[in-house]
Amino acid sequence: MNTQKFDAVVIGAGAGGGVAAALLAEAGHKVLVIERGRAQTFADTGRHHLKNQRVSAHGHNAGPDERHPRVVADADGKTHTVLPWQGGYQANAATVGGGTRVYGGQAWRFHPLDFRMASTYGVPQNSSLADWPINYDDLAPFYERVEHELGVAGDSSQMTHLPQYARDYPMPPLPVTRKGNALRNGARALGWHTFPVPLAVNSIPFQNRPACIHCQHCVGFACPVDAKNGTQNTFLIRAQATGNCELRTECMVSRIETSGGRATGVTYFTAERRRVLVEADIVIIAAGAVETARLLLLSNIGNDQVGRNLQGHVYVAAFGRMNEDMWDSIGPGVTTATTRWSHGNDSVIGGGMLADDFITLPVAFWRTARHSDVPRWGADAKNWMRTNYRRTLEVKGPIQDISSPDARVMLDANVRDAFGIPVARLSGATHPESIRTAQALHARAVEWLKAAGAVEVWGEAPKHPFLSGGQHQAGTARMGDNPDTSVVDRNGRVHGMQNIYVADTSVHVTNGGFNPFLTAMATAYRTVQGIIETA
């Protein structure tokens, strides 16, 4: 395929972009997918414990690289230019598959009330909390399609916080770990319902790829046997198999070209910084919440809402030392969750899912799981790791972010990336109510660990609002019926533009008390199906 004219251009080969590419190509549209990262193998993603998408002290293993700085503004307005692995950047990943290449794959449907946050709880002062224009029932069929087409392992009969599934997950859950069993026992003692965490990981051979081998390097890394399901080994493969889809990697889109309320195409730079213009009948932006907002701003598309309401998740984390060895080496590691506290918590807004965690690398454990009384050095420091690493249970959970219009992506007036394009400038913080909710949930995490038999429990609840985009970044082009308070309509189309759609986490009005990728893919599926049906 040599043409520079396409039926559709999809910007970003991540979660949402992968879904969009497959559906459009299978419907017979000529599609170009443009991705700034490269396709990565297991070998070149590596297993470096200090350079990965979870511990990025000295770099990432799945991009973005140093050509893509951002500017971060402090509360006092002071700005810092940061590289992708430095504090405040809000990195996800930049490679074929986007975040899904190296993610953990927790494949959550949002709770029905997650779509109704404003009408359930009211809107706190200075917050932009709003309902989605669509609801759980609108998305349920698309959740189901993604679960089956991507490949999710779980047990729908135990998801009692949700309406009954029309079809169970295509694979049974992964095995429970010793840590998971201890937490299940603790929850039982408290009268809390728990269930297996749904994961986009093959528990049995699926779609001609093998089952998970339970290695210890899942989250933040690529899978050694290709048993983790991202768009790079599912939707994007399907798209290319049609012969209708071309994927151009290491190409950085700089602008969506428009004329009279329509997109006419996009301009991008190759790795050699050659500028290329392609024409397209439809443009679908799926560049992740920060870069999607940046592209809209660079292209003068959309209203004053573009880039606002940046959110991710405020996380709670608590740790509990057991008297016995809890390590069983079984990855991915996250097996057991409760949604008992997702909603209905006294005098706070929303709540969140709580669960155990992926296997934590020792270096990550030292950095994030030790309390302030742990000796900083000497034999006691070493012995603390020796006695605690294998015995410690973790309970973690993403708390509903209460959106703030001031948590924001703008264009920086001074700093440009390696292609000469103004970079994203990030500022603001989540609403203080998110912190109150996190504190309430932290108390529940502590309660759970104690009930599970932990003899020592530690970990601090978040205290102060901060900008919470990160790997769960969302909300910067939110969906709504009112063009004054949202960026895209309920069909994912940018208000006022005839043929520009957003199909990634940017459209999330609220980000749920769950990890967000499945909702991004289901929403993208719904949006693109709508495009195909009306084309």
Place this chain on the structure above:
Amino acid sequence: MELLDSHAAMVQAIADRILPADETAGGGSAECMIHIADVLGNEQTQNIDLLRMYLDKLNVTAKIRHRHRFIDITIEQQDALLTETENHPAFALLAELVHESYWASEAGQTTAGFEVRG
């Protein structure tokens, strides 16, 4: 920018006190020293002068008190000097580097009990 050999030897001795060898290697293992040298030489160049001054001061104190270089005094004497200076930013920097390199290294993973199967 690189450390002088004498400074590198001191960094190694301090690393071995931050995480002492026992049945597993200590923080001054070859694997850790490669990482520490790499970070100091490439990512933390702005802190090299601070580190050099700290190391020189430690050495001078060792000579005044014990009439030997820091690397030649007993580990008890080394620990005492390090305890006195543990709030120095250069010590904090070293401690951070030693911990991250150690817990990411094979020896550190063994110490913690992180077993890799697959």
